[in-house]
Amino acid sequence: MGKYFLILAFLGIELAVVLNVLVPNQDNAKDLDLLKAKYSKEEKQPADHSKFAALNKHFDRPEDVTLACISCHNERDKQIMATNHWTWEKTEYMKGKGIVNFGKINAINNFCVSIKGNEGSCVKCHAGFGLGKPEFSLNDSAKVDCLICHDNSETYMKGQDMNGFPDPTVDLTKVAQNVGKPERSNCGVCHFYGGGGNNVKHGDLEEALFEPNKELDVHMAVDQVNMQCVDCHKTIDHKIKGNLYSVSSMDLNRLTCDECHSATPHKEDILNEHTLKVACQTCHIPTYAKANATKLEWDWSTAGRLRNGEPYEIDDKDGNHTYLSIKGSFKWGKNLQPDYAWFNGTANHYLMGEVVKDTTQPVQINTLYGSYSDVNSKITPIKIHKGNQPYDPINRILITPKLYADKKGEGALWMDFDWQKSAEVGMKETGLPYSGKVGFIKTEAYCPLNHMVAPKEKSVSCTECHTNSNSRLANLKDFYMPARDRSPFIEDFGLAFIALAFGGSLVHGGARIISKSKTNKKG
Amino acid sequence: MKKKVYIYKGFERFWHWSQAILVIFLAFTGFEVHGSYKFFGYENATVYHQIAAYSYIVLVIFTIFWHFTTGEWRQYIPTWKNFKAQINYYLFGIFKNAPHPTKKTVLTKLNPLQKLTYLGLKLLVIPVMATTGLLYMFYRYPQSHRIESINIDSLHTIALIHTIGAFLIIAFLIAHLYLITTGSTVTSNLKAMLTGYEDIESDEKEDNKVEEIKEEIN
Ligand code: HEM
Numbered sequence: 001m002g003k004y005f006l007i008l009a010f011l012g013i014e015l016a017v018v019l020n021v022l023v024p025n026q027d028n029a030k031d032l033d034l035l036k037a038k039y040s041k042e043e044k045q046p047a048d049h050s051k052f053a054a055l056n057k058h059f060d061r062p063e064d065v066t067l068a069c070i071s072c073h074n075e076r077d078k079q080i081m082a083t084n085h086w087t088w089e090k091t092e093y094m095k096g097k098g099i100v101n102f103g104k105i106n107a108i109n110n111f112c113v114s115i116k117g118n119e120g121s122c123v124k125c126h127a128g129f130g131l132g133k134p135e136f137s138l139n140d141s142a143k144v145d146c147l148i149c150h151d152n153s154e155t156y157m158k159g160q161d162m163n164g165f166p167d168p169t170v171d172l173t174k175v176a177q178n179v180g181k182p183e184r185s186n187c188g189v190c191h192f193y194g195g196g197g198n199n200v201k202h203g204d205l206e207e208a209l210f211e212p213n214k215e216l217d218v219h220m221a222v223d224q225v226n227m228q229c230v231d232c233h234k235t236i237d238h239k240i241k242g243n244l245y246s247v248s249s250m251d252l253n254r255l256t257c258d259e260c261h262s263a264t265p266h267k268e269d270i271l272n273e274h275t276l277k278v279a280c281q282t283c284h285i286p287t288y289a290k291a292n293a294t295k296l297e298w299d300w301s302t303a304g305r306l307r308n309g310e311p312y313e314i315d316d317k318d319g320n321h322t323y324l325s326i327k328g329s330f331k332w333g334k335n336l337q338p339d340y341a342w343f344n345g346t347a348n349h350y351l352m353g354e355v356v357k358d359t360t361q362p363v364q365i366n367t368l369y370g371s372y373s374d375v376n377s378k379i380t381p382i383k384i385h386k387g388n389q390p391y392d393p394i395n396r397i398l399i400t401p402k403l404y405a406d407k408k409g410e411g412a413l414w415m416d417f418d419w420q421k422s423a424e425v426g427m428k429e430t431g432l433p434y435s436g437k438v439g440f441i442k443t444e445a446y447c448p449l450n451h452m453v454a455p456k457e458k459s460v461s462c463t464e465c466h467t468n469s470n471s472r473l474a475n476l477k478d479f480y481m482p483a484r485d486r487s488p489f490i491e492d493f494g495l496a497f498i499a500l501a502f503g504g505s506l507v508h509g510g511a512r513i514i515s516k517s518k519t520n521k522k523g
Numbered sequence: 524m525k526k527k528v529y530i531y532k533g534f535e536r537f538w539h540w541s542q543a544i545l546v547i548f549l550a551f552t553g554f555e556v557h558g559s560y561k562f563f564g565y566e567n568a569t570v571y572h573q574i575a576a577y578s579y580i581v582l583v584i585f586t587i588f589w590h591f592t593t594g595e596w597r598q599y600i601p602t603w604k605n606f607k608a609q610i611n612y613y614l615f616g617i618f619k620n621a622p623h624p625t626k627k628t629v630l631t632k633l634n635p636l637q638k639l640t641y642l643g644l645k646l647l648v649i650p651v652m653a654t655t656g657l658l659y660m661f662y663r664y665p666q667s668h669r670i671e672s673i674n675i676d677s678l679h680t681i682a683l684i685h686t687i688g689a690f691l692i693i694a695f696l697i698a699h700l701y702l703i704t705t706g707s708t709v710t711s712n713l714k715a716m717l718t719g720y721e722d723i724e725s726d727e728k729e730d731n732k733v734e735e736i737k738e739e740i741n
Contacts, residue, residue: 004533007533007534009585010541010581010582010585013581014578014581017574017577017578017581018574018578268566268570270569270573271566373676461565462565462566463561466558466565467558468558479677479678479679480677480678480679481678482556482557482558482678482682483556483557483558483565484558485679485682486557486558487686490686490687490690493687493690494686494687494690494691494694495690497690497694498693498697500694501694501695501697501698502697504698505697505698508613508701509704511618512617512618512705515619519620
């Protein structure tokens, strides 16, 4: 009796164990359906702006539109003027550097290097009119550009090299009467073209996202939930959630997938366990630059070459510039596998005028902090952009070249093609010392990838990381990962031990058979 | 005189064969997790390994209970008696048709080498595999400071010990499979573990002792 009871009790517990592990958690699937439903709802425009008297007139200046907006939406101008869409800098703490005012306005990158002195061209993407002009003031509400974000007529655009003023062809009345919540097209006109062309900078933000399909991006796909940028980048008092780590240093205001999906969104526990150490993006963004190429390397040192006294360009077969007299040579990549780094949401930056300590390594334009042992770090996919950029080898600082001017003779590289003058004028305008010598130095910039989330069937599979040949995570060596890592000693010892047991059995057994047949013969 | 004796009881056989299946399955799925080959698919291998691991731990708990309630644990008390003789038997005697130095009886199922090996498995290898295995499953929680008293910085040591154990168990399994054939006949051990009965040399003294114990229990 006793033994049957024991065996039955054992089998009962077994069944419980197996069922508990195997039966998936159905709640998660429901959560996803609820999210889809929530974000699929069309939002109705609460008011028809074409009926407002304040907007039923001809506008000569874009500033007058802004004044008309804030005549109803008072205080909104103040909100915008407190955001970094307006200030282009924020006050942040950087390890070893303390509290710094840092942002687009004074950052150095390895694309077009620096805004200083080049405002005429660069501030096309400032949410204001006239930044860089003497009459511009950061305290002037009328200079806020409401329309670049709120135009729903798809006809508003900034003029080329006009310090952020709209193109003269824009019908301001029509735009003013058709305002609403920002759509992908509003954000995209600036953010998809960072670095001076489509997808140049980010690799995961580009014009294919105006009308993406599901393969390209599950969230924004027009035939799916068709999410807009601001659905995730939620905004309170015009302060938008989300950090870009070429200009952010602290783990504040960061946007994470958890906010909608929770930290344990999978049916399978084994996948949920990964989220402690692995960012969602790592598995769900298996490749980036899926539709168009992104820039991977930018070599400024070849810029300035002329043919018959004229600047020229060379394109690859997809139409990407591989050489431009004004900018140098480029390498592009498409359908790329990301690099991976531990990242905890804090970063450091090369600051203007900072002396380069180690000239044998690429200068780190930004540094993403994180490690396995840091509980706040997760493995995160990144794009690495490599530069070879102007550098003063005597003072050991990166040069901020004068690139843009509206005419020749002001020292602008894009007009005069003279590095010496460009460096001299550029450094003077940024107020940095210049030795008179232009060299070039290798640099690296790191950009976490967050967009172009793939359909779940396309997610990175287990053995793309858990393998000892070409693991995606081969470069992250500060931790043990099953199937990627093993001790060669234990492996050899273990196999030798097994071989010994096997060989021993064969030899012993063989000897027994032989000795037996001998004794049989004798007998 | 040989006599048919009921040597392996019902639960003992159940436990032995469940353990055999589970350990072979654990080894097979474990080495897929280790990256040695592909069979179930990586995710399945980890999940199956975990299910089998929990099952095995449940089995081990039941078996510990059985060993103590039946007193069978005494079978594993190591002894030097016949130790050398047993080694000599495997090295030489077995080839000359010499008799087994340890007579198998209901109260002494194991020879001194078996006693030591099985004791090592029960006290060292299996507990170490279960502990490192459970740490492997749950190290994340101490890692994120969710358990104050343990702080494991890395899976490295845990995984390497678990892997060493896995290699040892496979080597044991191979040797074990071979040594099964060294009973009084090639298949007598296997048959005994399947049916419970084995023909063994009867020993009057021992028989009386068994009867005594049986009466005591009843
Ligand atoms: C007794 C209880 C056991 C438990 C609780 C256990 C648990 C685990 C766990 C949790 C893993 C990591 C894989 C995963 O996350 O799913 C693992 C890996 C592994 N297990 Fe076990 N296991 C046990 C017994 C065994 C046995 C008996 C063997 C082999 C004979 C074995 C062989 C392996 C191997 C080879 C690995 C891969 C190790 C590596 O490459 O890092 N395990 N085990």
